[in-house]
Amino acid sequence: MVHMSIVVPCFNESAVIDAFHRALVGVLGATGESFEICYVDDGSDDLTVDRLRQFAASDARVRYTSFSRNFGKESALLAGMRMARGAVVVLMDADLQHPPELVPRMLELHRHGYDQVVARRDRSGEGMVRRAFSQAYYRLVRHFMDVEIVDGAGDFRLLSRRAVDSVLSLPESNRFSKGLFSWIGFDTVSFTYENVQRAAGQSKWGGRRLLNYGIDGLLSFNSRPLRLAIHTGLWLFLSALGYALWIVANAVLNGVETPGYATLITAVVALSGVQLATLGIIGEYVGRIYHESKRRPHYVVRETDRGAAGAPRAPLESAGPARRER
Structure with missing residues (x-):
């Protein structure tokens, strides 16, 4: 059995995906643990999926799924967790703002019995306006939401197998992962790391998208x-x-x-x-x-590493508790 699965959502990351992959494989190889890397292409319109095909063809530890269009990061995270077979699952972005060198520290904390290990970034390097709005938002959600959302705690985290299975058992279509991770509970520990700028490319999270994401969070976990x-x-x-x-x-x-x-x-x-x-x-x-x-599917799969290799195409994942084959 694979000990560790790394889930990496990707959307138009061709400018940085090679550097990220080299850094990640180097860090994971040094841990001495068996691992797999599960890339999810969220309908990129650049060369991202081509690079993922090459990674999977040259390394059996690399798997990928490519969506038929852009379904959003929440769907990509869900697809990656469904792909993952490891006893622990690490979620991280491909833009190197989630430093791969922090993964061994997360593994060490997991060995102390924690089901969730959260890497929290600080606010260094952010503009004053964005920092003020972010801090105000987290104060608001702490007051109104039924789950606890910690400032700086994003998707960069390690989950035990039972934590992943608990998240996957939740059937809702409108998913807000930060809230879901908090809702399932389990023993959780966090540590703070210095904020890192993107290595290349542009952020996909503009002001309007961040606002909509914040509204989704407020409405998803309270009335x-x-x-x-x-x-x-x-x-x-x-x-x-x-x-x-x-x-x-x-x-x-x-x-x-x-x-x-x-x-x-x-x-x-x-x-x-x-x-x-x-x-x-x-x-x-x-x-x-x-x-x-x-009850529409969360996403539609265009191809996977199995499909690209000529094996029978994997069935599409459905949005409900049961999966439908197409």
Whole structure:
């Protein structure tokens, strides 16, 4: 049995994949443990999949899966964990921002009995604006989410086999891996490493994509936004009731003619904004229910190392608890 599986999602990483592979193989070879490297090409439109084919052809320890299009990193992580056969599984990126030389340290901590070993990057080298928004986001999720998400804890982590099996047993389509890793529990330890810049290429995580990812995280593990909408509605109702009573009392006691236009417009605009925001929150949850009900596959496989070698093509993975063959 393979002792260690390294899962590496890739999307347009042809500029750095060779340097990453050399560094990773060198580090893993020095550990003396048996290993496999499971690459997942997330629909790249550069030469990434060509390089993965060459790696798999020249080294039996390398396996790969290529998607028919870009399905996103969450789907790539899921496919990689399904591929992995090792007693421990390490998840890491191919851009060398997750230093391969930290893998032996993760293995050593795992030997002390931890099912999850998390490598947390610090914020050195980040811009002030991005750092401020990141810190504010993590403070927000710690307050609202039902699971604990630690600042700097990303996908770079080691999972024991039982932790991986627990993650794979979760059938949901809208996956937020950081939350899933926290939700399954088990003994977890973390350590901090200095933030590393990309070795080549450009980051795939722009501001808009990070914002959407943050919203996914907030909505995936709690229903508190709906509760907040209820509280806001009750607060506005009580405020409006108090204001109405004040107007009536003022008119009765002082005989003041009650002005209405400005007050009415302000109230209508405020209530309309709250209603639209509440409908948007409800719509997000309904949309997720609709997406789950369709039970579409998380991804569609274009080819694998087995398929590329001429062996029978592996069946497609499904999004539900059961797998469907095509």
